[in-house]
Amino acid sequence: MDVGTALAGVQVVKGAFLLLTALALTSYKWPVDKPLSDSATCDYIVIGAGTAGSIVANRLSEDPRFTVCVIEAGGDPPLETEIPSLFAYLPKTYMDWNFTSEDDGYTAQYRQQTYLDLPQGKALGGSSSIHHFYHIRGDPKDYDDWATATGDDSWSWQNLIPYFIKSERLEDPYILNSQSSTYHGTNGYMGITRESRDLPLKYLEAFKEMGHKIIENVNAGDTLGFFLPMFTIFGGVRQSSAESFLSPIKNRENLFIMKNTLVTKIVIDENLQATGVECKTSDGTSITILAQKEIIVSAGAFNSPKLLMLSGIGPKEHLESFGISVVSDLPVGENSQDHMAVILVHQLEETNDTLTSDPSQFPVPTFVGFGAINKTQSYPDYVTLNLISRNSPAALMQLCSSVFSLHENICAQIYAAGEGREVLFSVLSLGRPLSRGQVRLQSTNPEDPPKIYTGFLSATLDLQNYVDSILDFVRVTESSYFTGVGAQTIYFDFPNCSSATNIRDYWECYVLHMMDTTFHYSATCPMGTVLDSSLKVVGVNKLRVVDASAMPNLTSGNINAAVVVLAEKAADIIKRSQSCE
């Protein structure tokens, strides 16, 4: 099979899903569309019903005295978003904003196109309706650094634990009977389960032999080691924020969700107070909705800074270059962070068995590792998500070319490696990269995408840290299991790397060829500079940002759990400020 055939197969399945979507099989689950008329007034307006927006809308509408209006650019998530094994079919569809990175002369230079696809969800649930289910809170240091950046200790790991607990409904007898059960909730809205297949266990032992710990519960604060991850899957169904936080409250009378409606501008009056939003409805009509109390921007790490900038909040020079009057001169869009992925592939034992896929589970057995380069350190430098394939070259091809978009020559080599073999497909990222990107306006047209500069490897130390992390990770080939089955690291044949004279040079070159995103866009409107520690936009009243853009820094590992905890705490802050009025 070649990449073209693999992608054509994916397109056929996507086409079939599109036909199914017309039947609206799952529409009964979601809140009905409640279109608002021009000049309608709500107490709270929430822009975007993604991971964060759905949570904020749920918590604020718990108080029946207040009306909460949610304006979401996308529609209902279709059936295929619910089924865990189908995640590879969700990007590059109408549920995706289909953003791409700018060609910065460095990112993705060795791909067919010199940009990266940056999928982001456009539906109720936002990116949690298309994400990959890993539920990993990150390291305590990540949150303690939030507390330092904001000068507010309530953002520390210890002080956020009650919010993690509040959101969760964990179903895992082993963890719930262990000492770390106190870190988990069993009554929250968001169902959580854990990898239960045995296949990853031999890998955990192999990494243990190399000096890594096997961690029982990475979400309890001790992160350095390898472990079976938790997932936002429950009862075989995706636990998007829409499924978890909106579906159960779809009949609340004070909750108004307007779907397929794009917010184009935040209206800010002469007293620097946010008073409403301009939007374009599904039939193209422009209307204004007014907010009595507050506006909460939860449009995600690319669209939130774009919307602020279109509304006059952002770097003065940049806004003025588009003729936008400056309301508050802030470094919006300047601290963009993401986990750059490097794909590593190991070929293991021969096998004719193919794993039977259970649609209700994460598609393949998986394990995760947090490693440190400096072995005396107590927090991780790198994170690896590891997927196991057995005699399934087509599944590997889908990962390579559809989930990620690597060069077709590389995908062809991965396909060949997977025929009749077990393969370990690993996604390695620095937990806390130093590189920073930027989000900028392309134009003043709200329908144009923003310009996104990933900034990957712009901090030169990151490249060295990737190489050190890879060298630490691939030591596993010396373990008994790997040597026993004659495992091989796949050293791809990159023409540009032929001049590498030593292994470090080769891995440097490798990183440049095998880079992609892990979809953890964040920190573009961070607390500490753009926002204060209660997520209020500096210099503007009645306006907060609550989503991945509000993080001062990335958390190690996948970030959905961090966005959830941020939104839970934000809702509490807003409710408390209400009761003080």
Ligand SMILES: Cc1cc2nc3c(=O)[nH]c(=O)nc-3n(C[C@H](O)[C@H](O)[C@H](O)COP(=O)(O)OP(=O)(O)OC[C@H]3O[C@@H](n4cnc5c(N)ncnc54)[C@H](O)[C@@H]3O)c2cc1C
């Ligand atoms: C492909 C993919 C895989 C991922 N895998 C994982 C994983 O396995 N584990 C993990 O922890 N994290 C994962 N993530 C990351 C995680 O899902 C996101 O970080 C998280 O969902 C971001 O939440 P958010 O609230 O900031 O934004 P989003 O959830 O993206 O929500 C933003 C919402 O705002 C809406 N919106 C935007 N602009 C406007 C506008 N102008 N008007 C109206 N509505 C608007 C959008 O349509 C969207 O619904 C993944 C992400 C992607 C894309």
